[in-house]
Amino acid sequence: MLLYLRWSVPWVRVAVAALLVATLIELVHRDAWLLWPLEGTAVALLAGAAAWCLDEQAGAVVDVTPRGLAWRTAARAPAPALLAGVWLVTVWHARDSLFGHAGAVLVQGLAALAAGTAWATSRRAAGNPMPGLALAATVIPAGAGWALVRPLPDQLPVFPYGTATPGQWATSLVAWSAVAAASLVVLALELAEARWWLRRRRPVTAGGPGRPDGGTTGVGHAGRSTWAASRSGATRQ
Amino acid sequence: MTVTTETGSALRVLARQEIRHYLRHRLFWFSAVLMVVSTTYSSSHVEPSSGALNGLAAGALLGVLGLVTMYSLTRRSDRAAEAAGAVAVPERVRSLALASAVVVPFTLAMIDWVVEVVVYQTHPPTADTIPPGVSDAFVLAVQFGQGVMAAVGGPLLGLVLARWVPRRGTAALAAIVLVILTILLQGNFSGGQPYRVFWVWTHFFGPMGWNGDRWTTVPGNPFLWVLYLAALCVLGVIAAVYHDPESDRRRLRGVAAAVGLAALALGVLTLTVGYTEPISNPLLPSAPFGE
Secondary structure: OHHHHHHHOOHHHHHHHHHHHHHHHHHHHHOHHHHOHHHHHHHHHHHHHHHHHOOOOOHHHHOOOOOOHHHHHHHHOHHHHHHHHHHHHHHHHOHHHOOOOHHHHHHHHHHHHHHHHHHHHHHHHOOOOOHHHHHHHHHHHHHHHHHHHOOOOOOOOOOOOOOOOHHHHHHHHHHHHHHHHHHHHHHHHHHHHHHHHHHHHOOOOOOOOOOOOOOOOOOOOHHHHHHHHHHHHHHHO | OOHHHHHHHHHHHHHHHHHHHHHHOHHHHHHHHHHHHHHHHHHHOOOOOOOOOOHHHHHHHHHHHHHHHHHHHHHHHHHHHHHHOOOOOOHHHHHHHHHHOOHHHHHHHHHHHHHHHHHHHHOOOOOOOOOOOOOHHHHHHHHHHHHHHHHHHHHHHHHHHHHHOOOOOHHHHHHHHHHHHHHHOOOOOHHHOHHHHHOOOOOOEEEEHHHOOEEEEOOEOHHHHHHHHHHHHHHHHHHHHHOOOOOOHHHHHHHHHHHHHHHHHHHHHHHHOOEOOOEEOOOOOOOOOOO
């Protein structure tokens, strides 16, 4: 698993993302009133980077190996965990500059990490080998744009500012917590469903590579991914 | 039929196609929806400054997101060209077609700017905001530069990056760097950072923290700054076309040098013509900005 972790995760990109996140929060720490949009940018970067960690360039190859999606996702988990660690440390370091809402900011980042991981895993399970790149290219500029403009600050306090009311901070915290919870549920379902799907969709054929007890072989979720890839691939052509 | 006619015809066809692609891009739709929401909100909740700083919305949404949109469209065009095998259309023609797609964000930004002009004229700013002596044209020129020029410049920057740095993550990384530098070069630090006028997006007035949150002009001439940005946009198109090894690079180098010199001159003039020293409003704002 360590060997897989070493070679499968784009560590340079993870390091760049971690460094950028730390830089962004450090800048916010220096002048939160002026540089607050960088906080939202950092949150968006976390979502994109987490998803990017799960990209599998050789998805078509690894999908048919014995290692299933759950195993491969678990093997790559240290990368999002590293980003989470960087986020925890930097937010803790800047806690005095976060308008008294360091906890809410912390939840934003962790929820973004969970959402990015869940989305990428979901797309990987559906046969898309590199969903993270597309997500990062969309969510990072979109998050930065939202953080800069803050449209509808009263109705949609995604990244509340220092002038936001306690009610707006509370709304934001609840929304981000809901995103985190939903992401974890999706992640768990996707990883678990891979095996359930396999049991439902891959009947053991006579003379095939079935187990002695009548179950399926440990081909991971290859059947699902291949089926899904052919389905989605047809529409992408 | 001459080669020139064929190229022109291909350019027209490709330009129409790229405009359609831009219009259908999901990131453009995201930015367009946010633009409409933001403009509607700011028009119905007019701030004391009468939206003098609202150029930010178009700049961030159509500029920053436009960078990524155009990068994505350019890579898509390259992939299609690679898949086609024998290249029927030169890269420079595809670059020009992609550059012409900026008409989409330009149009949206123009509509937004016209709305801002109407709001500004119908709800004049309060006395504690725009410093005395600053004309309406000055304010509207700033809004034009921050909104319309950014909506054109962002996508063109995306085109240049896609041509010269076609690596994974370039667009996302560029968007972050763009945001960081822009925030640091708003003129919000002591003295108003006169050198900031060489950057692609900045403020020329606002409630400056280094001046006790009083509305203050910062050095620079927005009229010349708009021309400076236009010259940068032309340079961007030249840089994108220049990437094609079959283009007339010798001629392009000459044109680029001329436009570059013009841009430099305009940048220097932006610094030296107009308000070269900060002018602050003696009145303190009745409400902090952002509330």
